[in-house]
Amino acid sequence: MVGLLDIITVGLFAAALRMATPIAFASLGGIFSERAGIINIGLEGMMLTSAFTGVAASYFSGNPWFGVLAAVLVGGLLGLFHALLTVKFVGDQIVSGTGINIFALGFTAYMSQVLWGSRGASESVQGLRVVSIPLLKDIPIIGDIVGTHTPLVYLMLIITVLSYIILFKTPIGLRIRAVGEHPAAADTAGIDVFKTKYLCVMVSGMLAGLGGAFLSLGHLNLFAWGMTGGRGFIAMAAMIFGKWTPFGAFGASFLFGFAYALQMRLQTLELLPPQIILAIPYILTVIVLAGVVGWLKAIPPSDYKPYVKE
């Protein structure tokens, strides 16, 4: 019989990194948007639409990388839409994001029915292949955890570092943060507040798009109804847990990824009913959000008020 301790293996950590990838992508997306003063609750819907788009593009082209590209484009497009509604037309950010989420759920199910005759799942498509990083994979333990993955996992790690550099070590990042914290002052200093917000929310959507592409093309090789399953919201929790910093968000995403990996192993053990196991990541999110915000004093980087030029 397999015991509880037997599931704690090196493979579990590798799975955790895999499961953390879509959450981390979306979480980084959340950071770009919120640092520029726009809440992006639509991350969930952007991920889902991109997950669908990625599969559809891979289905028609036979090339999963074409799918990734399409997913990023669609994510960016939805980001642009969110920015239009909330920046140009000063609409409510949460209402707009929720609208995007509901749209994504309906639209992807509708299109899945149109394309594959089933709203539940698409046909299997060509997914992304895993690669092994030559020297890295030979290091004991670490090599087993990070040595062999789909390229999107490595892209996520690279983008995490890049995001940190961009946001905190370059003038561009300074501008972004200024726009989020003091839009009026940023404007006076000659920064184009609106353009910055547009770009950041678009980048946010593109990153969520990468997360969606990973879910459908780097993980299951098909699109399933509502396959994001709240990961966009969990990514927001990871962003808050990580105090709106890329490394913090990655760490928190890894925690959630670990919960997902553990959940999958627990299911094979059949110690608990599947429904209870499936609820674990969501309960963990609530606990993290409740415990951490009070304890870490995570203060949002912006008051998210729409900026209106005098």
Place this chain on the structure above:
Amino acid sequence: MTEERRELSERNLETKELLRRFLARLELELRRIIPQVIAILLAFLAGAIVLLVTGYSPLEAYGALVIGAFGDVFGIGQTFTQATPIIFTALAFLFAFKSGLFNIGAEGQLLVGGFAAALVGISFDGLPPFVHAPMALLAGALAGGLWGFIPAILKAKLGAHEVITTMMLSYVAFYVTGYLVNYPYKAPGWVSQTPPIAPSAELPRILQPTQLSASILIAVILVGLTHYTLQKTTFGYEVRATGLNPAAAESGGISIKRGMILALVISGAMAGLGGAGEVMGVHRRFIEGFSPGYGWDGLAVALVGGLNPVGVLLAAVLFGALRSGGMTMTRVTGVPLDIVSILQALVILFVAAPMLIRYLLKRGGFKWWGS
């Protein structure tokens, strides 16, 4: 003679004044309603494009939808049946929103409320209906209220953002009720559902052979109560003050935290009551995942209804029609039912940004409302 004339002219003036006031009021109301109506029209227009692009005829689809929803007594009955839970979830969203909170977890609160009502419904036998049914309703409201209390207390005490927690708790509610209905309370057979509730816990059907139940009467009463509470009571004033300007409310001696917690608990209770109504009036048992998304419908309806209880009533009928007519549309034309969610989302997006509609109107040359 002159006396008479003066009287006449005075009356004339009075009539004119009344007319003027009436017109001013009308203009005010129209200015409020027109953008909502335009949002709905634009959503249907955009939905028509989706239909066209995917090879369906919008005219046929929308035609089947309207005929399905309003074509005969049965359709109308089903429309109101579908509108009923939406009224509850819309009021739930509205009440929390008035206190400045986004409760996007009505779906989960509806599910736990429905399950609690079913539990009371199957647990007792031989109670008189006037005891059993209210007990089950109360259980639904309490369970929903509890599901609202968790994010409320986490927000008030620890600052956890309610948009995320209410959403997460919706998933938890889905899985927990899923567990309960698949294991301890599963009725024999392959369907994930509880045994039927006792007849004494059923809400009567009021328009046979449709599933329309007395739950809609509770919903309408709740609309009135919500309106009254928000507009005429001190508590309602506190809730609205908290939502409009928390800092001012606090310095005015209103406890924001207390207001937020109460508002979210009441919000959850309303959604829970809606779930109880579904279980007791429509299904007569708890079926796993019985809600096709009433929580989201409620959000859309609250927004389209202008965040006003009476507006909610009208908008709920529209969304009920989408759900009931949508089924006919799918059967007759083969259009996937998910077009309903697409329309719903489009309405939300257009309502989210009134400035967008104003902009489109100006572009289209309609200066009056755009001014």
